[in-house]
Amino acid sequence: MxxxxxxxxxxxxxxxxxxxxxxxxxxxxxxxxxxxxxxxxxxxxxxxxxxxxxxxxxxxxxxxxxxxxxxxxxxxxxxxxxxxxxxxxxLGLLEADSGRFHERDxxxxxxxxxxxxxxxxxxxxxxxxxxxxxxxxxxxxxxxxxxxxxxxxxxxxxxxxxxxxxxxxxxxxxxxxRPVAGVTALVRGEPDLPHVLYGAGGYLVPRGDALLVGATARDVGFDARITDGDRTSLGAIARKLHGIDAGLLEGHALGFRPMTPxxxxxxxxxxxxxxxxxxxxxxxxxxxxxxxxxxxxxxxxxxxxxxxxxxxxxxxxxxxxxxxx
Ligand SMILES: Cc1cc2nc3c(=O)[nH]c(=O)nc-3n(C[C@H](O)[C@H](O)[C@H](O)COP(=O)(O)OP(=O)(O)OC[C@H]3O[C@@H](n4cnc5c(N)ncnc54)[C@H](O)[C@@H]3O)c2cc1C
Incomplete structure (x- = not known):
């Protein structure tokens, strides 16, 4: 059976x-x-x-x-x-570089x-x-x-x-x-964003009372370490997109994207x-x-x-x- x-x-x-x-x-x-x-x-x-x-x-x-x-x-x-x-x-995604707004994304x-x-x-x-x-x-x-x-x-x-x-x-x-590692982080206590902000090599996403900052990409197999490079990259994205102090980033999380060619x-x-x-x-x-x-x-x-x-x-x-x- x-x-x-x-x-x-x-x-x-x-x-x-x-x-x-x-x-x-x-x-x-x-x-x-x-x-x-x-x-x-x-x-x-x-x-x-x-x-x-x-x-x-x-x-x-x-x-x-x-x-x-x-x-x-x-x-x-x-x-x-x-x-x-x-x-x-x-709903709503603003491309910071071009000013294009996608209301259905x-x-x-x-x-x-x-x-x-x-x-x-x-x-x-x-x-x-x-x-x-x-x-x-x-x-x-x-x-x-x-x-x-x-x-x-x-x-x-x-x-x-x-x-x-x-x-x-x-x-x-x-x-x-193949695995492509990616890291995101959270920032709390920042002003809410009405929509997703996309640009500067990443994005900011409103999530509950926090903003999520993303994301890095490392194509080096199943290495689950969160590196200084990941932290620096996310800090730079947060600063460029919304003037956020990199020191405020917390709750870094890593996942392996299942990537196809x-x-x-x-x-x-x-x-x-x-x-x-x-x-x-x-x-x-x-x-x-x-x-x-x-x-x-x-x-x-x-x-x-x-x-x-x-x-x-x-x-x-x-x-x-x-x-x-
Ligand atoms: C940093 C980051 C940001 C991302 N941002 C976005 C985004 O904004 N929008 C979007 O659409 N996607 C995004 N993605 C991609 C998206 O998260 C992934 O494509 C999706 O989560 C893959 O889901 P999955 O279930 O296939 O794999 P996973 O979520 O990795 O889950 C696979 C699970 O299966 C289990 N498993 C595997 N093999 C076995 C086995 N043999 N026996 C038992 N269990 C097994 C594993 O243990 C694991 O728990 C992002 C990914 C990352 C890493």
Missing amino acids: RDADVAIVGDGIAGLTCALACARRGLQVVLVGARSTAAASHASAGLLAPSIAPRPADDPAQRFLVAARDGYPAWLDVLAEESGVEVTLR GAVDVPALLEALEVAISRRRITRLATGARAVEREGDALVVETPARRITARRLVVAGGAWAGALNGLRPALPV DGLPLLGVDAHDPRIVYATGYSRNGILVAPLAAACVAALVGGGEPPAPIAPFAVDRFASSEAGR
Whole structure:
């Protein structure tokens, strides 16, 4: 007998949203997550900003990003009903350098969002396992996820492990996701900003009674140290954007962005085993894409049509360049 219709490996925004979306479709879900302190989701600024460095408006990937942003308010309303947790979404983003204002971009309060997802999940029949999954194996028509505590059998597997997704044994050999470390920090007691301020190589995001300052980027593997360079960079961004004294920055947090070569998600079924669905590689836009991506994943797992085209995110789109490496 199987433990679940679908096993989901990864407990950041990708795994949580996929678990909830699958449960909403009536699927029985086991969610396996190692709760990494360097998960990208916990350090994230929560910008919903497809207008920054946009691709052409008719580019299918850009259309997905815009649809993800525009669907957020309604999705948060449903989440609030399910969880009882209100999540603030601040609309409006000002590009400090050009003066361009994007009224539909903005930022979501990520800690509140993660809390709302946790509560909503706890109210569903979702089995949570706080452990690391080591490998996936095939047993007949079932998939078996190996953890130190137990083996989980499921009809489908969703790979949502963020920057660690490629470490799950038994998957395609070279999942094109690498960790890019990023650090954010908070400033308290500064005047509130009415909107996101973007420029000077970073941004300021109003979050509760604080401002979040972001973000650094280091492409050196899984090095989770917060360096003097990170602190100096964030201090400079805060000073240039809003005249904030660098000494006021506190609560520095580091996360590993799950980066793909083109900065777009890996979303869709495995080319060799359609029972495996990828929801990873969300790169710099994971908070933005997660709800719409999860709806697509739930449709794939449940045997339906994704609500948005996901062809630009095909998992094997780098196949020929991988072969040449
Ligand atoms: C500093 C910073 C700022 C950012 N700002 C923004 C922003 O403004 N807007 C935006 O949209 N995005 C932003 N991002 C990107 C966004 O945060 C990420 O794309 C997103 O959080 C990735 O979510 P995830 O669930 O895939 O990965 P993660 O949040 O990293 O979670 C992965 C989880 O899966 C677990 N896991 C992995 N493998 C296994 C396994 N085998 N077994 C069990 N558990 C496993 C890990 O332990 C971890 O807890 C930012 C990221 C950073 C670092």
